[in-house]
Amino acid sequence: MIEVTDLTKRYGNTLAVDALSFRVRPGSVTGFLGPNGAGKSTTIRMIVGLDAPTTGTATVGGRDYRTLPEPLRAVGTLLDAGAMHGGRRARDHLRWLAHSNGIPARRVGEVLDLTGLTAAAGRRAGEFSLGMRQRLGIAAALLGDPAVLILDEPVNGLDTEGIRWVRGLLRDLAAEGRTVFLSSHLMSEMEQTADRLIVIGRGRLLADTGMREFIERHSGERCRVRSPEQVRLGGLLAARGADVRPDTGGLRAGGLPAAEIGAIAAAHGIVLHELTPLLSSLEEVYTRMTETAVEYRGRAA
Ligand SMILES: Nc1ncnc2c1ncn2[C@@H]1O[C@H](COP(=O)(O)OP(=O)(O)OP(=O)(O)O)[C@@H](O)[C@H]1O
Numbered sequence: 001m002i003e004v005t006d007l008t009k010r011y012g013n014t015l016a017v018d019a020l021s022f023r024v025r026p027g028s029v030t031g032f033l034g035p036n037g038a039g040k041s042t043t044i045r046m047i048v049g050l051d052a053p054t055t056g057t058a059t060v061g062g063r064d065y066r067t068l069p070e071p072l073r074a075v076g077t078l079l080d081a082g083a084m085h086g087g088r089r090a091r092d093h094l095r096w097l098a099h100s101n102g103i104p105a106r107r108v109g110e111v112l113d114l115t116g117l118t119a120a121a122g123r124r125a126g127e128f129s130l131g132m133r134q135r136l137g138i139a140a141a142l143l144g145d146p147a148v149l150i151l152d153e154p155v156n157g158l159d160t161e162g163i164r165w166v167r168g169l170l171r172d173l174a175a176e177g178r179t180v181f182l183s184s185h186l187m188s189e190m191e192q193t194a195d196r197l198i199v200i201g202r203g204r205l206l207a208d209t210g211m212r213e214f215i216e217r218h219s220g221e222r223c224r225v226r227s228p229e230q231v232r233l234g235g236l237l238a239a240r241g242a243d244v245r246p247d248t249g250g251l252r253a254g255g256l257p258a259a260e261i262g263a264i265a266a267a268h269g270i271v272l273h274e275l276t277p278l279l280s281s282l283e284e285v286y287t288r289m290t291e292t293a294v295e296y297r298g299r300a301a
Contacts, residue, residue, distance in 0.1 A: 086126025
């Protein structure tokens with residue numbers, strides 16, 4: 001569990017994080033979203049003790065990260081995959097990390113296997129592609145078999161196969177009961193990977209909710225309707241205030257819940273062949289929600 005309570009960070013006149021409170025629970029993949037400059041990195045840095053809060057607290061498993069005796073065993077982090085020593089061989093990099101955190105050396109082979117890097121283990125990290133460096137960063141995060149994982153843009157630079165692999169891995173780790181917290185600007189990927197979301201804007205909490213709930217709540221009411229009496233039904237729906245447009249082989253009706261459309265059709269003896277509520281994508285919902293946060297930042301800049 002990650003717990004952030006009334007967390008605030010001020011850099012001079014900039015309020016980067018503003019009285020933020022949320023919990024990231026075990027057993028789920030929780031996505032962390034917000035426009036550029038929203039305060040995500042600052043929040044993550046405070047959680048992992050790289051930056052001190054101005055006020056408030058951030059704990060991991062109930063403790064301040066900086067008081068953890070062997071942090072890698074409690075929390076695995078991937079913050080900047082480019083930040084490793086380029087001259088060091090991948091296996092040596094992991095051995096050194098394991099050694100300095102009291103982790104048995106055999107774990108190095110396990111995480112190399114898990115991340116598909118066994119064949120490349122003797123190569124220098126500086127020769128690695130961005131995707132391989134991401135894998136090595138993930139291997140390092142998993143080294144201590146931690147209950148909590150915090151990953152900033154873990155799929156950055158990965159190809160389609162790599163992205164699918166990370167998705168499966170994170171979902172498996174959550175299914176094992178771990179706490180998985182990740183940020184990404186790739187909305188379609190986030191939609192497929194995360195089951196919960198924390199959204200921030202201008203350093204403040206905008207949403208802390210399940211992925212499905214978030215999309216359903218902000219999708220608006222839109223349905224695809226097909227009927228052999230399409231024209232008559234369209235007229236009836238429009239008369240009730242729906243925004244009715246043609247759609248492939250049917251109609252698209254906005255502004256009325258599916259139940260009401262079904263009731264209108266039934267009341268007029270109209271047969272329905274399809275009545276499907278249409279959900280927006282995470283990207284559409286998220287863009288709508290954060291518009292004000294972006295506008296504010298644009299003006300401030
Ligand atoms: N070390 C610092 N000194 C001064 N201002 C900072 C510092 N770090 C961050 N900020 C400011 O704090 C605000 C939040 O930045 P932060 O990097 O946390 O946002 P972010 O959500 O991670 O953005 P991005 O998606 O672009 O990575 C920004 O206005 C940024 O300019």
